[in-house]
Amino acid sequence: MEVGFLCTMDLSCNRKIITTKDGSNSLLVPALNEQYHSIHGAKQEAEHVFLKMGLEDSSIQAHCNTNSISVFEVGFGTGLNALLSANWAILNNKKIEYTAIEKYPVSKEEFDQLNYGDLLGEVELYNQISNSKWEEFVTINDHFKVKKIALDLIADELPKGFDVVYFDAFAPNKQSKLWEVSVFEKIYSIMTSKGVLVTYCCQGQARRNMIEAGFKVEKVQGPPGKREMLRARKL
Numbered sequence: 001m002e003v004g005f006l007c008t009m010d011l012s013c014n015r016k017i018i019t020t021k022d023g024s025n026s027l028l029v030p031a032l033n034e035q036y037h038s039i040h041g042a043k044q045e046a047e048h049v050f051l052k053m054g055l056e057d058s059s060i061q062a063h064c065n066t067n068s069i070s071v072f073e074v075g076f077g078t079g080l081n082a083l084l085s086a087n088w089a090i091l092n093n094k095k096i097e098y099t100a101i102e103k104y105p106v107s108k109e110e111f112d113q114l115n116y117g118d119l120l121g122e123v124e125l126y127n128q129i130s131n132s133k134w135e136e137f138v139t140i141n142d143h144f145k146v147k148k149i150a151l152d153l154i155a156d157e158l159p160k161g162f163d164v165v166y167f168d169a170f171a172p173n174k175q176s177k178l179w180e181v182s183v184f185e186k187i188y189s190i191m192t193s194k195g196v197l198v199t200y201c202c203q204g205q206a207r208r209n210m211i212e213a214g215f216k217v218e219k220v221q222g223p224p225g226k227r228e229m230l231r232a233r234k235l
């Protein structure tokens, strides 16, 4: 009884590894009855939402042609987005400084069961990122630095200066407090001008909350299995 109660508070409790339709793994959170990624394909979804619509956005590429791209992720979770971003930076000869916050870190046992390194042929890169020390920038290679920080998006002060935000919180119907105007105002304040926020979500209230926080928001093509997603720009 008590364990069950605690598990509704702690989203890291009894997580299970699942396999999505493109063969990549995800985690299922019993407390929310929600998984970390789309069941249509975790890897496909991440590549579309965060790389294609975020990192590769023309304003980011123009703005960050010579400098590092500064990425902020909510929350780090399995490290799939970090791995894909590191791989993208290597393949495209770019530099990324990647900061991710996380309230319910994935354990070493869980990381060891996730198949992202194998799928990309980048086992060593995934191990380096997932095992990297928390709370400080770790240089993974010439193209990618990562800093994982144990922070609560709502309660804690956030670092500043980000060009791209991967807003990868659980869905609004599961964690509504993470999608409120005050949260988007907080994120807006830590972004560089012309910065871009991307999320898989396309919910109307989330979109209106972003607009109220000051973002210019557009609906763009969604990942496989989803018609649309949101991209928000800081003016």
Ligand SMILES: C[S@@+](CC[C@H](N)C(=O)[O-])C[C@H]1O[C@@H](n2cnc3c(N)ncnc32)[C@H](O)[C@@H]1O
Residues within 6 Å of the ligand: 011, 035, 036, 037, 073, 074, 075, 076, 077, 078, 079, 080, 081, 101, 102, 103, 104, 105, 151, 152, 153, 154, 168, 169, 170, 171, 175, 178
């Ligand atoms: C949909 S999952 C995505 C995780 C990750 N981006 C991935 O691809 O594995 C949402 C993530 O947000 C984290 N999270 C939930 N509430 C949070 C909070 N208040 N502050 C920071 N992170 C939070 C969860 O633990 C989880 O890792």
